[in-house]
Amino acid sequence: MLTKRVIPCLDVRQGRVTKGVKFKNNIDLGDPVEMAVAYSDGGADELVFYDITASAEHRPIDIGMVKEVAAAIHIPFAVGGGISSIEDMERVILAGAEKVSVNSLAIKQPKIISDGAAVFGRQCIVLGMDPVRNPECPSGYEITTQGFRVRTDIDALEWARRAVELGAGEIVVNSVDADGTREGFEMTITRLIAEAVPVPVVASGGAGKPEHLVRVFQEAHVDAAIVAGMIHTGDYTITQIKQVMQEAGIPTRMSY
Amino acid sequence: MSYTAIIDYGAGNCTSVASAFAALGGETRVTRDAKVILAADRVVFPGVGAAKSAMDNLERMGLVDVVREAATNGRPFLGICLGMQILLEHSEEDGGVELLKILPGKVRRFPDVPGFKIPEIGWNQVNGGTEYYFVHSYYAELGPYTTGTTEYAGVTFTSRVQKGSLLATQFHPEKSGKAGLALLKEFLAC
Structure with missing residues (x-):
């Protein structure tokens, strides 16, 4: 049986993993390669x-770090946040990443999705999206960009469908309302998208305890869930999360 | 010097495969040179993406006969994902593609079944036991050389196949953590 994936997310700034709430108060959490190895050994599915990024001023992706991660772990990993062209995608994938994630860039240039899917296969192209509640949109949710700062007037569900038509192989739904709260995943738009598109959907933002993952898998029918703060702080291990998932009857990979 | 050739025919990147073998201490050469492939102690035939473009690439690079010989000359050979499917007879992908016909069997698309996403992405069990990492929309039917089966979207498909020194997997051992490295280690010991 295909298992539900638990995916730690590492925000890397200037070579260090950091954690901030809504892009503020960044706290240094450690070395990305060391943390990647620890999470891989500890049961991360991806x-x-x-x-x-290599530096604060310019924002080219730190390809050296992608290569170091690829040499150190042997599970899939995705890279997102600094992709600005098909050439960037190629450098990241050739450096050993399984997938690239595009978000704001895809809003400005939807063609990056179809171009990327044509060159690398759709399984390599992940669409990240940051929906926020807006009752005036048909689905009730609007897409934001630039780290939640810019509203777009684009309906979240429409955008998910369009991205899949263009060639996105997976969609990460990162709720603006839930991000950083550790009070549980956003359930409404996450479920709407998971049930509407034929590709896997990943829930992101708001994970604070194992029961939050159980709920998003059981009720929003997602294929994977992203965790960050709850494991970075040491409050939970991945194994603890997975044990709770398994006890709830969710197919979970337990041997690693 | 003993080495493993990883065939680079433009079907996905070979970095992960090379890095997994490097972790096991194996010498690898990523190559599309027929001489380097046929002189290797063992050969890995990876692949992601579409069957038709992969077959076109093999033909354009003059590698069809090279792969055929490497897969049947008695030296260890490992096909991964699309590199497994291409060894079979025929694929439904892209309106129908003739494959290398080194192994019997056909490649079909997963049926659309509610609750099952396509592609299948993630860790699934082989023979009801260990999980490995899969990424695929098409699957190989069960055949006489199937040694591993996996279930998805109501289908039981070939996830591992072995014929003599030829081993092939639908999953990605290079992305399957310790379980995958254990399989590659066995392959290196062949």
């Missing part, structure tokens, strides 16, 4: 790295 990893995602966001905003891997």
Whole structure:
């Protein structure tokens, strides 16, 4: 049986993993490669790295770090946050990442999704989206960009459907309302998208305890869930999360 | 010097495969040179993406006969994902593609079944036991050389196949953590 994936997310700034709430108060959490190895050994089914940058001023992706991660772990990982062209995608994938994630860029240039899918296969192209509640949109949720700062007037559900038509192989739904709260995943738009698109959907934002993952898998029917703060702080291990999932009857990979 | 050739025919990147073998201490050469492939102690035939473009690439690079020989010359050979499917007879992908016909069997698309996403992405069990990492929309039917089966979307498909020194997997051992490395280690010991 295909298991539900638990995916730690590592925000990397200037070579260090950091954690901030709504892009503020960044706290240094450690070395990305060391943390990747620890999470891989500890039961992560996949990893995602966001905003891997080499310096604060310029924002090219730190390809050296992607290579170091690829050499150190042997589970899939995605890179997102600093992709600005098909050439960036190629560098990241050739450096050993399984997938690239595009978000704001895809809103400005939807063609990056179809171009990327044509070159690398749709399984490599992840669409990240940051929906926020807006009753005036048909689905009740609007897409934001630039780290929640810019509203777009684009309906979240429409955008998910369109991205899959363009060639996105997976969609990460990162709720603006839930992000950083550790009070549970956003359930409404996450479920709407998971049930509407034929590709896997990943819930992101708001995980604070194992029961939150159980709920999003059982009620929003997602294929994977992203965790960050709850494991970075040491409050829970991945194994603790997975034990709770397994006890709830969710297919979970327990041997690693 | 003993080495494993990883065939680079433009069907996905070989970095992860090379890095997994490097972790096991194996010498690898990523190559599309027929001489380097056929002189290797063992050969890995990876692949992601579409069957038709992969077959076109093999033909354009003059590698069809090279792969055929490497897969049947008695030296260890490992096909991974699309590199397994291409060894079979025919695929439904892209309106129908003739494959290398080294192994019997056909490649079909997963049926659309409510609750099952396509592609299948993630860790699934082989023979009801260990989980490995899969990424695929098409699957190989069960055949006489199937040694591992996996279930998805109501289908039981070939996830591992072995014929003599030829081993092939639908899953990605190079992305399957310790379980995957254990399989690659066995392959290196062949």
